[in-house]
Amino acid sequence: MLQKFVDRARELEFMEKQFKREEAGFIVLYGRRRVGKTELINRFIKDKKHIYFFARRESAVDTFNRLSKELFKVFHDELLISRPFSSMDSFFDYLYEKAKEERFTMVIDEFPMLIERFRGLPSVLQDHWDNKLRFSKLFLILCGSSIGMMETEVLGYRSPLYGRRTGQWKVEPLNFFALAELFPSYSAEGLVKVYSALDTIPGYLVKFDSSLSVEENIEKRIFRKGEFLNLEPEFLLKEELRDPSNYMSILRTIAAVNSAFNEICNSSRLDKSLVSKYLAILENLHIVEKTFSVIATDKARLKGKGSYQIKDKFFNFWFRYVYPFQDYLERGEIAVVADFLSRDFNTYLGFVFEDVAREFLIRMKSESERETPLRMGKWWHRDKEIDLVILNETKKESVFFEVKWRELKRRECEKALEVLKEKSTYVEWHRKDRIVRYGIIAKRMDTDDKRDLRSKGYLVYDLDDFETLMRR
Incomplete structure (x- = not known):
């Protein structure tokens, strides 16, 4: 490119x-x-x-x-x-x-x-x-x-x-929507895939060839031994850390899921004190971040009751699809890893799409609205979880979104909204006097279904709306 x-x-x-x-x-x-x-x-x-x-x-x-x-x-x-x-x-x-x-x-x-x-x-x-x-x-x-x-x-x-x-x-990575300028031939779906593999790091984006599909680029530029991106995360960790082996074990555990501290300890088989130390270092290096439920109090945050995730999507992708399969890639058996990617990619993209949805909603806001302080993020409590919640403390407004990386039929949308409404009743935030709205952000929906649901007051978007915003 x-x-x-x-x-x-x-x-x-x-x-x-x-x-x-x-x-x-x-x-x-x-x-x-x-x-x-x-x-x-x-x-x-x-x-x-x-x-x-x-x-x-x-x-x-x-x-x-x-x-x-x-x-x-x-x-x-x-x-x-x-x-x-x-x-x-x-x-x-x-x-x-x-x-x-x-x-x-x-x-x-x-x-x-x-x-x-x-x-x-x-x-x-x-x-x-x-x-x-x-x-x-x-x-x-x-x-x-x-x-x-x-x-x-x-x-x-x-x-x-x-x-x-x-x-x-x-200097932060680029905005997701900048990818449309860099890869004008890719659809919104293709750009989500690019983002999932490379984040928006300019030095990585230039390695992809827009005349190839995203999957072909992944095989040729990330999976292939000797390519610049093939061992990049390992090289970067060695620049910052004397012995990155235990850190890499922890990152593999966290990859693509929000992992709780105990899960990381159990999976990595490292002592809790060591895991705590390594996570603190990875946080200081801005490789890992701790996430909290959107309504978490300052007290809960100080106690550290959150989950860990890898901030960088390229690191996340690499520790999910490259690091565990290095033996195969060393032998040139790319097809084995590509097959796993084809079966698992949509699951991973579902995780990534939640972040893209946040950027989309921020981009949708007017300049005056962007100055309004909002809390935006995931909510969870025990066995319940809401993908995306927006809270406006000043106006006591709340918006609850279900985010789905798949095509949704009309009945599926209605069912998802019913479940979303039920889960929202458990959110302990101005329960008696808040203004509530509900929405769905999906990979794809029927245009007539979107129009009908919007007429009923729901906020409904899919990749066609992303496409419109990108090409504006």
Whole structure:
């Protein structure tokens, strides 16, 4: 697929506003690998005077030589070649001298790698920022993919750099609806499948060929040994963790289902204290998240009474369809895994479709409605569960949705709505004075059935409505 730059208007607007301020700028960009941080930076700096430096694992001498060469390209100062920087102090001193009278951008990409080489770097930068750089015209961008390290070493309260930044932005995956721009030939159903396999990570999306079906892409780009995506999650975990084996066992257990703590312990056969420790680390790395019933109180959340799920759909897909079948894939027996995928895919898509439905409803809202604080999520209690609930505390409005990844006939819709109404009576939220509505979001429904149910006050949508919203 040809690489396109989409769905980053807000990020660019933020960076431009920061840049146009008169005072020195110091912004922090961070986010998981392959999410498009570097491409975002390149778009921002393309029409500005800038120095771009990509940190890597190398000796201090090599780092200083490369830094000197990058600055030479901009300032044409022969001393940078004959006498390269010998310390981070000399580098920041040079930046200050050049930025006293002139605005330019200094980008340090993968800043955590520099910290690994120069452990005192945050303190050194703090000293130079407090005493010199903040009085200059410099626009400094620190960027990093190690989210945990960026949050502790740069953004965290205990970091020497705490409070120095003028702005920060966590670069998230694209919006689901951006996939329509990247894969215009795919239907809404095809885009849900793409999302289920790759999430909306730009660095992964470019690996799919839109002239092939999603299933063909999965076989050729994910299942095939040697392909970039085949072992990507394992490589990323090894970047963050010394020994990822136990973490991978836990992720396999969680994959594609919201798993309770005890279920994870039983399945992984690890001691509870170890599981608790590993889950906390995976949460800090933003790989796993704990989810709670939409009406869970702060007390319940503090007690941790929730379920765990993998945040990243690509990780989720990989730990469901690749990791358990690596022996087959190593031998090139892709057909065996593809057969399992064909039998299990709709079950997995049903889980993913709930997240897509949330994005659809958010997208449906007007700008004024988006400013209204809402709670949105799944509700569960004992043996009862509702796929999607929207709560408006201000107006005491509640909307209950059944989400189905299959075609629904009229009678099935009516039955689902009856069951939904019955389950909603158990939801302990303004039970006596709330305004209630009900709805269904399905893979496919008859147009006349949708129209009739809507005339009765139900909120009813299927992929045709997604398609309309995407192509708007």
